[in-house]
Amino acid sequence: MSLKDVVLHAVQRSASGSYALRGTPFDPDTAFHPPQGRYRTAHYGLMLPNLPAPLNFLDVITVIGQPRITLWRNDHLVETIDADSAALLIGTGIEFPGQFRGYQVARDLELAPDSSLLRFGDDLRFEGSYPEFTVTYRNPAFDLDLRVHASDKVSHFAKFRGGLYDHWSLLCSYEGTVTWNGETVELSGLNTLEYARGVAVPLPFTFFTYQIINIDDTTQVLMVEVLGPLGVPVQRAVYLRSLTDHGGTYENNFAFEVQRLEAISRRTPNGLSMRLATDFSWRVDDDHGDELIEIHGVTNNDYVYGMAGGYAGSYRYTGRFRGEPITGTGYIEYIGNR
Template sequence: MHIPIPAFLRNAMDHSASINGEPFDPAQVPMLPPKGRYTTVHYGIMIPNLPEPFRFLNMITVLGQPEIKMWRNDHLIKTTARDTANLLVGTGVATPDHFAGYSIEKDCEIRPDASLLRFGEDLTIAGTYPNFTAKRSNKPFSYDLTLRATDKIAHFADLIGGLYDHWALLCEYEGVIEFQQQKIPVKGLCTFEYARGVDVNLPFRFFTYQILNIDEKTQVLFVDLLGPANSILQRRAYIRSLDDHGAIYDRHISFDVQKLDDEIKVTPEGVRMKMPKRFSWLVKDDAGQEVITIDGVANGDFCYGMAAGYAGSYQYTGRFKGKNIQGTGYIEYMDHR
C-alpha cells in the first residue's frame, strides 16, 4: 500500500511544481560542479529507443559520494567521499568496464564552469548550453555524439533550503556509435540532466525513472519516488516536445509491477533487490481522461551503476492521447525497501 503525502505538504518541501513550465534560463539554473555546501553533483545523458542491440545509452556521473544511501557507492571511496566520482556508461551490449570509480583530483578534469567534464579515459562531456558533445573512444563500445539542448526543462526537485535540485533538458542528438568494428549513425531525442545536493541523508527507499520517445518530437518522463512506509514523495509524468513545453501530471497516476525477475541482484554495497520483468503505468488528466497507458516488458539488460541501482530498457506497447504506440523505453530502478 502506497501512502500519498498531502499536496500542500509536498509543495511546502519541494517547490518544483511551481517552477515547471517555464523556459530554461541558463543564467538562473545552476550547472556547476561541486562547490561549497553542494558536495554532490550529477550530470547525465540518457537516450532511449536506440536500434538493436543497443536499445539505450546512458552516461550517469556522480561527483562526490552523497549521504543518500540509494545514491551512494561506499566501496569506490579510496580517499574521501567528496573526492570520489563514479560513472556508468550503460547500453544493451554492456561491457565489463561500463561502471568505474575515480579520484576527482587525480583522475578527472572538471572545469569550474563545467564546460569540460573528463572521467579518466572513459568519457568526455564538453560544451556550454545549448551545445554539448559526448565522446568515448578506444573502448569495445565507443561513440561520438553532438547534443543540442532546447529550452524545455523538467524540474524533478527543488527542495526547501536548497537541499537538493534536479532537472532535465530535452535535447536532440546526432552522431555515431562504434561497436565490433562497425559504425552506426544515430539521432533522435535525449535528455541532459543535472542535480546537486548538500551532505544530508534524505530518506528515499524506492525509485524508478523512465523515458519514452513517443515520436520524433515528443518525449515522456515518468518518475515514482517513495520514502519510508511507502510514502509517495513524487509520482509524476512530464510530457514535452520540441515545440511545446507540455504538461505535468501528478494526480491520477499508477505504477504496478506484475512480475519480478527470478534473479536476486546484490549490489556492491550488499543491497538485495529484484528487477521488474513485467510492469505497467497509467496517467490520467484532472478530468479522469487517459493521457498515456504503458505495458512494459524488460529486456533483461539492467546495468549496475545508476547511483546504487540499475538502468536498462524495455519494450512497450500502449496508448498516448488515444493513439497506439510502441517502442523501446529507458528505465532506472532501485528498491531499498
C-alpha cells in the first residue's frame, strides 16, 4: 500500500468510525427512525442483484426529507420545504410509468417513529421490525410482494464524527413475487437492507458509485467509491460478508476504472449533466496483499433515474474471487462524472 493510501486511510478513519465496526454483529438497537430532531433526511433501501432477465435487478429506494448534498437532491420534487419532500424509486430492468415519483411527507406518508411502518400513499408499504420485514408495492403496471429476513451481518459505510451522517447495510435473504403484464415471477436470494440518516449539512461529494455482487447463495460483495472536490477520494472500499461470516472491509490497492462512457450525456431533472459508465472494472487486495476480487462489467442498458439524484441499473460481469472465476449480474448505482 502506498504512502498516499496510508495517509488517506488515516484521514478517513479520523472522520468516520465505520472502519472500527468492521466484522462486528448488527446491534438491534441501532437507530432506524424516519427524520426526527437534528436528522432531517432518512434513506431506506432494498437492493436485489442478479435477477433473471428482463428484470436484471430490483431496488426500492426511498429518501424522506431532501438532503443538502447536491448529488443526492431532487429539487424539482420540493413543493413546500425540504423536510416535507420524499421520493420513491422502484428500479428494475423493466420500465413502467410512475416507477420514480415524489411525495409530500405531511400529505402522503405514514411514518411510525420506530419505522415499523413506512407508507408512501397507496403505493408502498414497508412493515416490520428487525429481523423480519415485508414490502408491498402496487402500480397498475408492476406489483411487488417481498418477505425479507435480515441477518446480523452489517457493513458500516459511514459513521461520521459528531453524528453528522450514518449509513449501513444489512445482508438479508428474501422471497416473494413480482407481477407485470399479467406475468408473475417468483424470486428468492440474497439482498441488502440499507438505512442512512443525516443532518442538513451540504457535504461536497462530486461522484458516487455503489455496486453489489452475490458471489453465491451465501456470499455478497459490496463496492463503494465516493469522491470529493478535484476528485479527492472520500471513500474507496470493498465489503465482504456471508450468511455464516461477518466478513471485513478491504481497501488495499483498490481501483475502479471506467473504460467506456455513454456517448451522450444525460441531463437529470435537477439540471445536472452526467455521462454514465458502460464498461468498467474494479478490484481490491485482501489483508495479506493477495487479490481478493477483480471484476469486469458491461452494463445492460437499463439505467433508471431516481437513485437519489442519479441512476441505478445492472451489469454483466466476469472476474475472479479469491482466485476462482465468477460470472453473474451485478447491481450498480452511479451519480456524477468521473
